[in-house]
Structure formats: structure tokens, C-alpha cells
Amino acid sequence: MSPASLTKIEHSAYWTPNITSFKTSARLHLQHFLVQNTLGFLLDEEIEKSITASSPLRVADLGCGNGIWLTELSSELLRRGMPAQLDGYDINPVNFPHTVHLPPSVSLKKLDILLEELPSDLLGTYDIVHVQGFTSLVVNSNVTPLLSVVLAFLKPGGFLQWVEVPTDDLVVESPSPTTTKIACEKITESLKGIAQAQGIVGDWVASLDQCLLTHCFDSVRMYAKEKRQQDFQAWTEDYLMVLEELALFFPSRKQDPQAPITREAWEELFSDAVGETLQGVVVHQRKLSIAVGRKPT
Numbered sequence: 001m002s003p004a005s006l007t008k009i010e011h012s013a014y015w016t017p018n019i020t021s022f023k024t025s026a027r028l029h030l031q032h033f034l035v036q037n038t039l040g041f042l043l044d045e046e047i048e049k050s051i052t053a054s055s056p057l058r059v060a061d062l063g064c065g066n067g068i069w070l071t072e073l074s075s076e077l078l079r080r081g082m083p084a085q086l087d088g089y090d091i092n093p094v095n096f097p098h099t100v101h102l103p104p105s106v107s108l109k110k111l112d113i114l115l116e117e118l119p120s121d122l123l124g125t126y127d128i129v130h131v132q133g134f135t136s137l138v139v140n141s142n143v144t145p146l147l148s149v150v151l152a153f154l155k156p157g158g159f160l161q162w163v164e165v166p167t168d169d170l171v172v173e174s175p176s177p178t179t180t181k182i183a184c185e186k187i188t189e190s191l192k193g194i195a196q197a198q199g200i201v202g203d204w205v206a207s208l209d210q211c212l213l214t215h216c217f218d219s220v221r222m223y224a225k226e227k228r229q230q231d232f233q234a235w236t237e238d239y240l241m242v243l244e245e246l247a248l249f250f251p252s253r254k255q256d257p258q259a260p261i262t263r264e265a266w267e268e269l270f271s272d273a274v275g276e277t278l279q280g281v282v283v284h285q286r287k288l289s290i291a292v293g294r295k296p297t
């Protein structure tokens, strides 16, 4: 096995631990509505303009989590009388709603989009492919594996909509000079260091439009949307939920007393960070980045 594929396997394994807690899905629900508060749309304006009701719109959401973006899009399209087939793919189906709760136009399937062979009957069939929140899946700033999947799924002329959180831009803000934010800064820096050691850096987000051009997408556009200040606390809560989930990945002191970070040390730092956020400290990225491009016809 080559070192590159080993990295990939270990990395994907991060997403498939046996976390059956409802909290991951709750976090993704919260994140979805915060993203919507920021963007104000499910589909970019140009993509919207391209949609017609003449034939069922086919949309794929890669790494769809609990499918919330697709189920909301389904309601929106239904309201406008647009027929659609909306398919979500995720390596970990644990957060999928039960099928009885899904709108008829939505189907969610387990698929490792980076390692498994893509279903041949789906290649070149989608009008729109949606990607959101993939910073922790792009290793060594290499977006080629993901963009290859996107291009394989899209029809010629089909659109990619990629919404990303620029992780490089994470800021820790205190409401006043006397309110300490040391623990929040420390845990944020620790997470950055852990991610960097895994080859996960957010530097590529700023040049996502260039990445799309390099991969021969047409009509490439990229823009940013500022987060609303009134949402900063909720973004912080969402981030705290990620930090809390991560505790599972550190060995306990008993398992590995020499570990650079033990679970107990992480939990202690996390608890201090939560204490600071209760005093008004917020941790958030200032904006979201949106990149749009079309597969050449």
C-alpha cells in the first residue's frame, strides 16, 4: 500500500468511527441553518437561472451528512413546481434520517466517494453537484480527487456549487479586554496543529476558483459572504460541539501516559474554553466562500 493511499484510508476512517450520538447530526442541522443565515440561498443565483421545469432536475450532494441541504432543497423545488431527483452520498450513513421521513424526491446512499468505484449508471447524470464543509477531507491541499468525482458525476454543462468555511480565518474574540480567551485560543491552536500534522490546512480555500480553472471548469466564479454578528454565538456553539466530539480520538492517560495530548487534558482544556464562551468569547470564521463552475460541454 502506498503512503498516499494509507493517508487516505486513515483519513476517511476519521469519519467512520462508531459515533451513534444524535449530537453529530444536531450539529450538522445547526450548521446548515447558520450557513443559510449567512448565504440566504440554497442555490447560487446563476445556477438558479439555469433551472427549468422541463425535465426533472438531478442533484447530488457529496458528503451529505444528515441530508438537510437536500431535504430543504426538495421543499423549495416542490413549492416552485419543479420536478427533481436529489441524491445524497456519504461514507457514514449513521446520520441519515429514516427513509419514511425523507421527501420522495430525496434518496441517501452510503458511498466512499474518494475510494469506492462510482456507480457507473450515475456518471455524467447530474445537473448540479453540491459540496459543503470539506476542509477536513482535503489532504495536502489536493482537491483533485474530489473534483474528479464532481466532474465524473456532472453532465456536460452541469454546475458545481462548493460552499466552504475558510478554516485559516478562525478568530477568537473576547467581548472586553478583561475577559480572558486563553483556553479558546489554546484549544484552537491545538486543533490547528493536529490538523496540520494530518496534512489538513485550509490554504487552498482562498484559491478554490483557481483550482476549478485548473480542472477545466467553465464560467468559474468565487465570492464570500460575511457571517452575521448575531450568529457568532451559535457558530461558537457549533465549533464547541466539534471540539467535544474530538475528545474521543485522544487516548486516555491510562492508555498512553506519554501521549502529547491525552483525553483528560483535552477535556480539561475544553471545559475551560466553554467557561470562556459563557463569558462572551466567540470563535468563528468571519465568512463563507462560495465557488461555482460548470463542467465543459
Ligand SMILES: C[S@@+](CC[C@H](N)C(=O)[O-])C[C@H]1O[C@@H](n2cnc3c(N)ncnc32)[C@H](O)[C@@H]1O
Pocket: 012, 015, 028, 031, 032, 062, 063, 064, 065, 066, 089, 090, 091, 092, 111, 112, 113, 114, 115, 131, 132, 133, 134, 137
Ligand atoms: C464536515 S461534514 C459536512 C456535511 C455536510 N456537507 C454539511 O455541510 O452539513 C463532512 C461529511 O463528509 C462525509 N465524508 C467524509 N469522508 C467521506 C468520503 N470519503 N466519502 C463520502 N463522504 C465522506 C462525513 O461522513 C461527513 O458527513
